Amino acid sequence: MNIIVCIKQVPNVTQVKWDADGSLIRTGLPTIINPVDKNAIEAALQLKEQHGGKVTVLSMGPSQVESALREALCMGVDDVIQLTDRKFAGADTWATSYTIGCAIQKIGDYDLVITGVEAMDGNTAQVGPQVAEYLGLPLLSYALSIAVADGKVTIDQKLGDVARVIEAKLPALVTVEKEINEYRVTPIDKLIDAFERTIPVWGVDDISPDVVHLGLKGSPTKLRKVYSPKLEKGKVEMLEGTPDEVARQLVDKLNAKFLI
Amino acid sequence: MADKADLTKYKGVWVFAEQQDGKLAKISLELLGKARDLADKLGEKVTSVILGASVKPLADDLIAYGADRVLVAEHPELAEYRTELYTKIICEEAQKDKPEILIIGASPIGRDLTPRVSFRLHTGCTADCTELDIDPEEKILVSTRPAFGGNVMATIICPEHRPQMSTVRPGVFAVPAKDPARKGEVVTVDVNIESSDINVTVLSSSKSKKHGANIQDAVKIVSVGLGASDSTSFAAIQEIARLIDGEVGGTRPCVEKVLIEHGVQIGQTGKNVRPELYMACGISGAVQHTTGIANAKYVVAINKDPNAEIFKFANVGIAGDAKQILTAIVKAIKAVKQE
Ligand SMILES: Cc1cc2nc3c(=O)[nH]c(=O)nc-3n(C[C@H](O)[C@H](O)[C@H](O)COP(=O)(O)OP(=O)(O)OC[C@H]3O[C@@H](n4cnc5c(N)ncnc54)[C@H](O)[C@@H]3O)c2cc1C
Ligand SMILES: Cc1cc2nc3c(=O)[nH]c(=O)nc-3n(C[C@H](O)[C@H](O)[C@H](O)COP(=O)(O)OP(=O)(O)OC[C@H]3O[C@@H](n4cnc5c(N)ncnc54)[C@H](O)[C@@H]3O)c2cc1C
Numbered sequence: 125m126n127i128i129v130c131i132k133q134v135p136n137v138t139q140v141k142w143d144a145d146g147s148l149i150r151t152g153l154p155t156i157i158n159p160v161d162k163n164a165i166e167a168a169l170q171l172k173e174q175h176g177g178k179v180t181v182l183s184m185g186p187s188q189v190e191s192a193l194r195e196a197l198c199m200g201v202d203d204v205i206q207l208t209d210r211k212f213a214g215a216d217t218w219a220t221s222y223t224i225g226c227a228i229q230k231i232g233d234y235d236l237v238i239t240g241v242e243a244m245d246g247n248t249a250q251v252g253p254q255v256a257e258y259l260g261l262p263l264l265s266y267a268l269s270i271a272v273a274d275g276k277v278t279i280d281q282k283l284g285d286v287a288r289v290i291e292a293k294l295p296a297l298v299t300v301e302k303e304i305n306e307y308r309v310t311p312i313d314k315l316i317d318a319f320e321r322t323i324p325v326w327g328v329d330d331i332s333p334d335v336v337h338l339g340l341k342g343s344p345t346k347l348r349k350v351y352s353p354k355l356e357k358g359k360v361e362m363l364e365g366t367p368d369e370v371a372r373q374l375v376d377k378l379n380a381k382f383l384i
Numbered sequence: 385m386a387d388k389a390d391l392t393k394y395k396g397v398w399v400f401a402e403q404q405d406g407k408l409a410k411i412s413l414e415l416l417g418k419a420r421d422l423a424d425k426l427g428e429k430v431t432s433v434i435l436g437a438s439v440k441p442l443a444d445d446l447i448a449y450g451a452d453r454v455l456v457a458e459h460p461e462l463a464e465y466r467t468e469l470y471t472k473i474i475c476e477e478a479q480k481d482k483p484e485i486l487i488i489g490a491s492p493i494g495r496d497l498t499p500r501v502s503f504r505l506h507t508g509c510t511a512d513c514t515e516l517d518i519d520p521e522e523k524i525l526v527s528t529r530p531a532f533g534g535n536v537m538a539t540i541i542c543p544e545h546r547p548q549m550s551t552v553r554p555g556v557f558a559v560p561a562k563d564p565a566r567k568g569e570v571v572t573v574d575v576n577i578e579s580s581d582i583n584v585t586v587l588s589s590s591k592s593k594k595h596g597a598n599i600q601d602a603v604k605i606v607s608v609g610l611g612a613s614d615s616t617s618f619a620a621i622q623e624i625a626r627l628i629d630g631e632v633g634g635t636r637p638c639v640e641k642v643l644i645e646h647g648v649q650i651g652q653t654g655k656n657v658r659p660e661l662y663m664a665c666g667i668s669g670a671v672q673h674t675t676g677i678a679n680a681k682y683v684v685a686i687n688k689d690p691n692a693e694i695f696k697f698a699n700v701g702i703a704g705d706a707k708q709i710l711t712a713i714v715k716a717i718k719a720v721k722q723e
Contacts, residue, residue, distance in 0.1 A: 135532075216508060217499065217509070217511075218502065218503060218506070218507075218508060218509075221499075221503060244532075245531065245532050246531055247511070247512065247530070247531050247532070247679075248499075248509075248511035248512070248531075249495050249499070249511065250498075250499035250502075250509060250511055251499075252499075253467070253496060253499035253500045253503075254499045254500065254502075254503040256500065257471075257499070257500045257503040257504055258503065262467075262468065262583040262584050263467045263468070263496070263500065263584075264584065265467070265496045266492065266496070278587070282492075283465070283492045283493065283496075284491060284492035284493070284598060284601050285591055285598040285601070286404075286492075286589055286590070286591055287589070287590055287591075288586055288587075288588065288589040288590075289586075289587040289588045289589075290584050290585065290586050290587065291584070291585045291587055292583050292584045292585070293583065343508070344502075344506070344507050344508030344542050344544070344545040345508035345509070345510060345540050345541070345542050346508075346540065346541050346542070346543060347538055347539075347540055348526070348539040348540060348541050349538070349539040350536055350537070350538050350539075351536070351537050351539075352535065352536060352537070360685070360695045360696070360698045360699065360700065360701045361699065361700050361701070362690075362695075362700075362701045362702070362703060363700060363701070363702050367704065367705075367708040367709050367711075367712040368712045368715070368716070370702050370704070370709060370712070371709060371712035371713040371715065371716040372716045372719075374684065374700065374702065374713060374716070375713065375716040375717055375719075375720055377700060378628075378661065378684075379720055381661075381682065382555070382558045382559075383555070383604065383628070383660060383661045383682065384627075384628050384717060384720065384721070
C-alpha cells in the first residue's frame with residue numbers, strides 16, 4: 125500500500141504583522157506545516173502500520189519547504205520530494221494542482237493520495253479535488269476516518285450537517301479534516317535520521333509538464349488587489365444606551381445585514 | 385479551455401442550484417439574486433442548473449427567484465450528491481452552452497464540486513467570495529474573498545479563461561423577493577450515465593442530529609464565555625441561537641464547566657469557525673480563543689469591561705452586563721420577528 129501525502133508550508137498566521145500601509149509583512153514570518161496536513165501524514169502512517177507499504181510526502185514551494193519535509197521525515201515517513209523551481213512560482217490552485225499532479229504521475233506506483241481539506245493561508249480547499257481531477261481519481265473529501273480493505277477505501281465523510289459513509293476502489297484521493305486523528309510527536313531516533321537525509325528536489329525537467337500550465341503564467345486567476353480588512357475591524361462601533369436601547373440598535377443592524 | 389479569441393462566444397450567468405431531498409438550499413436563492421444583478425449589468429440571461437433524482441418541480445421556484453432559464457438534469461443515480469457524476473453533467477452542459485460566468489455556493493457540496501469542475505473546464509475559480517461585481521470597463525467578473533484566515537482580502541479576476549467561476553459564502557447576499565409571475569424556460573437535460581462513471585458508492589447518509597456537529601459550517605454562532613455562563617444569560621444565548629437559526633459555541637472554561645460540549649469549543653484546542661455572524665457574550669478575547677474566529681465576518685461583542693480585548697476583534701460592541709443585555713436582545717428579536 126503506497127501512499128502519497130501532499131503538504132503545504134504556510135506562514136504562521138497567528139503571528140501576522142502589518143506594515144504602515146496595511147500590507148502583510150511576509151518576510152521573516154515563521155513557517156509551519158499546514159496543521160491539517162500533519163493529520164494527513166498521521167492518517168497515512170496509520171494505514172501503513174496496518175497494511176505495510178510506503179509513505180511519500182510531497183511539497184511544492186520555495187527552497188525553505190525543505191524544513192517542512194524534514195519535519196515530515198521526523199514523523200516517520202519513508203520518502204519526501206521537494207518541488208522547487210522558479211517556474212512553479214505564483215501558481216493559483218489550477219497551476220498548483222497541475223504541477224503536483226505531474227509529480228505524482230512521475231512517482232507512479234501509488235494506491236492512495238491524501239491531502240488536507242484546506243490550507244490555512246490560501247483557504248481555498250481546491251487543491252485536493254483538483255489533483256484528483258488531474259489524475260482521474262475518485263475524490264473522497266472531508267474524511268473523519270479512513271479504512272482500506274479489499275482494494276477499496278471507505279471514509280466517514282462530514283458533508284456539512286450530513287454524515288455519510290462513502291467508498292471507492294483504489295487508487296483514490298482522500299482529503300482529511302483535523303478531527304480525523306491526533307498526530308504523533310517525533311520519536312527521537314527519527315529526528316537524527318531526518319537531519320542526515322538528502323532531500324531530493326524536483327524541478328521542471330524532472331516532472332515533464334507542459335510548461336505553459338506552470339506558475340503565474342499558467343494560472344487562470346489573477347490577483348488584482350490584496351488589502352487588509354483588519355484595519356477597519358480595529359474600529360469597533362460601541363453602542364450606547366439602556367439595555368433595551370442597545371438591544372434594539374443591534375437587532376436593527378443585524379436585520380439590515382440579513383443576519384436575523 | 386477557451387482561446388482568447390473565443391471569449392466573446394461565452395454568454396450568460398449560470399447558477400448551480402443545490403438541493404437536498406427535493407428542497408432548495410438557501411444559498412442557491414441568494415446566488416440567484418446576485419446572478420440577476422450581474423446578468424443585468426452585462427445585459428445577459430441567468431440560467432440555473434439543477435441536478436437530482438426528481439427535481440423538475442423546483443424549476444418554477446428558481447424562475448420565481450430570478451432565473452430566465454432552468455436546465456434540469458434528472459436521473460436516479462443523481463439522488464445522492466457525488467462529485468464525479470455532478471462534474472460530468474455540469475461540464476458537458478457548460479461546454480455546450482458556454483456560460484460567461486458560473487457561480488456556486490461555498491457550501492460543503494459546492495466546495496467539493498467546484499474545484500473539480502473548474503479544473504476540467506480549465507478555468508479559474510475564486511473561492512469563498514464575499515463580493516462579486518462586474519468591472520464596468522472590461523465587463524469581467526471581479527471577485528473578492530478573504531484569505532490568510534481572514535487577515536487579508538483579495539480581489540481576483542479570471543481574464544482569459546471561461547467561464548469565470550466563483551464560489552460564494554452562504555449568508556452574504558440577500559434572498560431576492562419571490563415573484564411567482566416571472567416567466568422562464570425549463571430545459572430538460574439529456575442525462576447519460578454509464579456504469580464506468582460511477583466510482584464512488586454512498587453506503588449511508590444521515591443528517592447528523594448531534595448538537596454542534598456542524599459548528600464549523602454554521603452561518604451564525606452565539607458564543608458563551610465565563611462572563612455569560614450564569615443560567616439566565618446562557619438560557620438567553622440558547623434562545624437567541626434558536627431565534628436566528630444559529631449554533632451555540634463557547635470558550636474552553638465553559639467546556640470545563642460542562643455548560644457546552646467540547647465539540648463546540650472554539651479556538652486553538654477547539655474548532656476554527658467561519659460564520660457570517662459571531663456573537664461573543666462574556667468572552668475576554670484571549671488569543672487561544674480569537675485564533676478560532678479569525679474567519680468570522682461580522683463580530684458582535686458583549687462584555688462588562690469596556691477595555692476587554694474582544695472588542696478589538698469586534699465590528700459592534702456593547703459594554704454592559706451580559707444578563708441584562710442578552711435578555712433585552714431576546715425581546716428585541718422577538719419583536720422584529722413578531723413571535
Ligand atoms: C490572498 C490570496 C488569495 C488566493 N485566492 C485564490 C483563489 O481564490 N483561487 C485560486 O485558484 N487561487 C488562489 N490563490 C492562490 C492559492 O493560494 C495557491 O494556488 C496555493 O498554492 C494553493 O491554494 P490553497 O493555499 O488555497 O490550498 P488548499 O487548496 O486550501 O490546500 C488543500 C490541501 O492541498 C495540499 N496542498 C496545497 N498546496 C500545496 C503545495 N504547494 N504543495 C503540496 N501540497 C499542497 C495540502 O494538502 C493542503 O492541505 C490565492 C492566493 C492568495 C495569496
Ligand atoms: C494551550 C491552551 C489552549 C487553549 N485553547 C483554548 C481554546 O481552544 N478555546 C478557548 O476559548 N480557550 C482556550 N484556552 C483558554 C484561554 O486562554 C482563555 O482562558 C479562555 O478563552 C477564556 O475564556 P472566557 O473568555 O470565557 O473567560 P475569561 O477570560 O474569564 O473572561 C470572562 C469575560 O467576561 C467578562 N464578564 C464577566 N462578568 C460579566 C458580565 N456580568 N457581563 C458581561 N461580561 C462579563 C469579563 O470582563 C471577561 O472579559 C486555551 C489556553 C491554553 C493555555
